[in-house]
Amino acid sequence: xxxxxxxxxxxxxxxxxxxxxxxxxxxxxxxxxxxxxxxxxxxxxxxxxxxxxxxxxxxxxxxxxxxxxxxxxxxxxxxxxxxxxxxxxxxxxxxxxxxxxxxxxxxxxxxxxxxxxxxxxxxxxxxxxxxxxxxxxxxxxxxxxxxxxxxxxxxxxxxxxxxxxxxxxxxxxxxxxxxxxxxxxxxxxxxxxxxxxxxxxxxxxxxxxxxxxxxxxxxxxxxxxxxxxxxxxxxxxxxxxxxxxxxxxxxxxxxxxxxxxxxxxxxxxxxxxxxxxxxxxxxxxxxxxxxxxxxxxxxxxxxxxxxxxxxxxxxxxxxxxxxxxxxxxxxxxxxxxxxxxxxxxxxxxxxxxxxxxxx
Numbered sequence: 023x024x025x026x027x028x029x030x031x032x033x034x035x036x037x038x039x040x041x042x043x044x045x046x047x048x049x050x051x052x053x054x055x056x057x058x059x060x061x062x063x064x065x066x067x068x069x070x071x072x073x074x075x076x077x078x079x080x081x082x083x084x085x086x087x088x089x090x091x092x093x094x095x096x097x098x099x100x101x102x103x104x105x106x107x108x109x110x111x112x113x114x115x116x117x118x119x120x121x122x123x124x125x126x127x128x129x130x131x132x133x134x135x136x137x138x139x140x141x142x143x144x145x146x147x148x149x150x151x152x153x154x155x156x157x158x159x160x161x162x163x164x165x166x167x168x169x170x171x172x173x174x175x176x177x178x179x180x181x182x183x184x185x186x187x188x189x190x191x192x193x194x195x196x197x198x199x200x201x202x203x204x205x206x207x208x209x210x211x212x213x214x215x216x217x218x219x220x221x222x223x224x225x226x227x228x229x230x231x232x233x234x235x236x237x238x239x240x241x242x243x244x245x246x247x248x249x250x251x252x253x254x255x256x257x258x259x260x261x262x263x264x265x266x267x268x269x270x271x272x273x274x275x276x277x278x279x280x281x282x283x284x285x286x287x288x289x290x291x292x293x294x295x296x297x298x299x300x301x302x303x304x305x306x307x308x309x310x311x312x313x314x315x316x317x318x319x320x321x322x323x324x325x326x327x328x329x330x331x332x333x334x335x336x337x338x339x340x341x342x343x344x345x346x347x348x349x350x351x352x353x354x355x356x357x358x359x360x361x362x363x364x365x366x367x368x369x370x371x372x373x374x375x376x377x378x379x380x381x
Contacts, residue, residue, distance in 0.1 A: 026208070026211075028352065028356075029207050029208055029210075029211040030204070030207075030208065031352065032207060032289075032350050032351065032352035032353070033203050033204040033206075033207035033208065033288070034204070035351070035352060036203050036207070036288065036289060036292050036351070037199075037200040037203050037204065039292065039296075040063070040066065040196060040199050040200055040203065040292070041196060041200065043059060043062070043063075043296075044059060044063060044192050044193075044195065044196030044199070045196070047059035047060075047192060048192045048193070056192060058299075058303060059192065060190075060191075060192055060195050060260055061299075062295065062296075062299045063192070063195040063196060063198075063199045063256075064195060064253045064256050064257050064260075065253075065276065065277055065280065065295055065299065066199050066202075066291070066292065066295040067195075067198055067199050067202045067249055067250075067252060067253040067256070068086070068087070068090065068249070068250055068253045068273075068277045069277050069280045069281050069284075069291045069292075069294060069295050070199075070202045070203060070206045070249060070288060070291045070292075071086060071202065071206075071245075071246040071247070071248075071249030071250045071253070072086055072246065072277060072278070072281050072291070073206060073246075073281060073286065073287070073288055073290070073291040074206050074209060074210075074242050074245050074246040074249065075239075075242045075243050075245075075246040076281065076286065077210070077281070077286035077287060077288075077290075077291070077348075078209075078210060078215050078218040078219050078222070078242050079218055079221075079222055079238075079239050079242055080219075080222035080286075081151065081152070081155045081156065081222075081239070082155075082156045082159075082278075083155075083156065083159040084156060084159045084160040084163055084274055084278075085158075085159030085160060085161075085162035085163040085166075086159070086246060086247070086250050086274075087163060087250070087269050087270070087273050087274045087277070088162055088163050088165075088166035088167075088269070089136050089139075089140055089247040089250040089251050089254070090250045090251065090253050090254035090257070090269050090273075091166055091167070091170060091254060091266070091268075091269035092132075092135070092136045092139060092166065092251070092254070093132045093133060093135075093136040093250070093251035093252075093254035093255050093258075094132075094254035094255065094257060094258040094264050094268070094269065095170065095177055095183070095264065096128075096131065096132035096135055096136065097128045097129055097132040097186075097254075097255045097258050097259065098183045098186045098258050098264055099111070099114070099118055099176065099177075099183070100118075100121070100122070100123045100127070100128035100131060100132065101122070101123060101124075101125055101128040101186060101187055101259075102122065102183065102185050102186050102187075103122055103185060103187070104119070104120055104121070104122045106184070106185035107119045107120075107122070107185075108120075110178060110183065110184065110185065111175075111176070111178065111183075113175045114175055114176055115175055115176060118176070125187060125189050125259070129255050129259075132251065132254075132255055133248060133251045133252065133255065136247060136248075136250075136251035136254075137244060137247055137248050137251065139247075140243060140244050140247030140248075141240070141244050143162060144239075144240045144243040144244060144247075145240060146158075147159065147162070147243070148236050148239040148240045148243060149236065163270070163274065167266055167269075167270050170266045171266050177266075179266075180265070180266060181265070182263050182264060182265040183263060183264055183265075184262065184263040185262070185263075186258055186259065186261075186262045186263060186264070187259065187262070188259065188260065188261075188262045189259045190255075190256045190257075190259035190260040191260070194256065195256055195260070198252055198253075198256060202249050202252070203288060203292065205245070206249075206288045206291075207288045207350070209242070209245060210287070210288060210350075214238055214241060215242075217238055218235075218238040218239065218242060221235045221238065254269070275330060275334075276298070276302070276330060278334075279294075279298055279330045279333050279334050280294035280295045280297075280298045280299075281294055281344075282294070282333070282334055282337050282338065282344060283297060283298055283333050283334075283337050283344055283345060284297070284344050284345055284346055285343055285344025285345060285346040285347045285348060286343070286344065286347070286348050287346055287347065287348055287349055287350050288350060289346050289349075289350045289351040289352075290344050290345065290346040290347065290348075293345055293346055294344065294345070297345070298330070298333065301329055301333070302326055302329065302330070305325045305326040305328075305329045306325075306326055308322060308325055309321065309322050309323055309324075309325045309326065
């Protein structure tokens with residue numbers, strides 16, 4: 023309980039930033055900028071989900087976007103009106119072309135099935151460590167993408183699924199982002215999170231102390247998958263249409279760049295999402311060759327990809343731990359406050375000693 027209070031306070035401080043961004047967009051921004059903020063919130067949930075697994079286990083995962091894809095397609099298939107599915111998914115198996123569920127049941131089923139798949143896959147992946155584990159997650163990403171592209175009767179293959187009811191909004195995205203931040207921070211500072219991070223530093227020592235490493239990794243894997251599934255559901259119910267390329271390499275490296283730039287903490291995930299989102303939007307603006315100060319800039323397509331690549335390379339070369347690192351912002355503030363207090367006490371002690379010597 024003593025650790026719960028500062029952890030919750032730190033999570034609420036981060037959440038206030040997210041609420042401020044979402045609230046400002048909802049009250050003052052035009053629809054175009056609201057879409058950008060909504061995309062930021064969805065990506066933030068994804069990055070926080072990645073932090074839950076990667077930040078605590080120290081295993082790089084390239085496959086988490088697959089859970090976003092699975093949940094997105096499930097909610098699209100279940101919630102799309104029958105009138106549209108009779109045309110778009112006329113040959114869907116299991117009688118899905120004649121089935122339409124409400125938004126709430128569709129969301130719950132999509133997330134539950136995604137979590138179940140994550141549990142099955144996770145029991146095999148958590149046995150690996152280091153590079154083999156990362157390669158296995160990349161293979162999982164490719165497998166899911168291939169299944170989506172080739173199971174034409176169920177997913178329409180490379181074509182988009184359209185007609186999904188648009189029900190998500192900035193309020194729901196903000197609420198889900200806040201919930202993700204709070205849960206991720208509490209997990210990080212819990213006994214399980216501490217044990218998982220300790221095991222990532224020394225597996226042999228943690229195992230000798232009785233830490234159940236595989237079980238903890240699986241718990242973090244499943245929790246992060248639930249976050250990614252939530253992000254996939256939000257994205258689908260906001261955009262109203264999805265395609266396989268929405269959940270593949272581009273989104274994988276975008277969200278990884280956010281986590282790498284910010285650091286392995288929850289605060290780092292939030293900071294990385296904010297900085298990269300702002301940078302990407304600036305690059306997209308410059309790509310189109312805008313006029314700045316009366317000067318027409320040339321079109322520079324591909325500038326966004328260059329920006330993301332530069333972030334990853336420069337951050338790993340100059341600041342491998344990210345902008346914030348493994349500590350939370352409130353922890354850094356308390357450490358610096360204690361250091362300043364110690365310096366003040368030391369200075370006062372020195373002054374007293376000098377005064378006593380003179381007296």
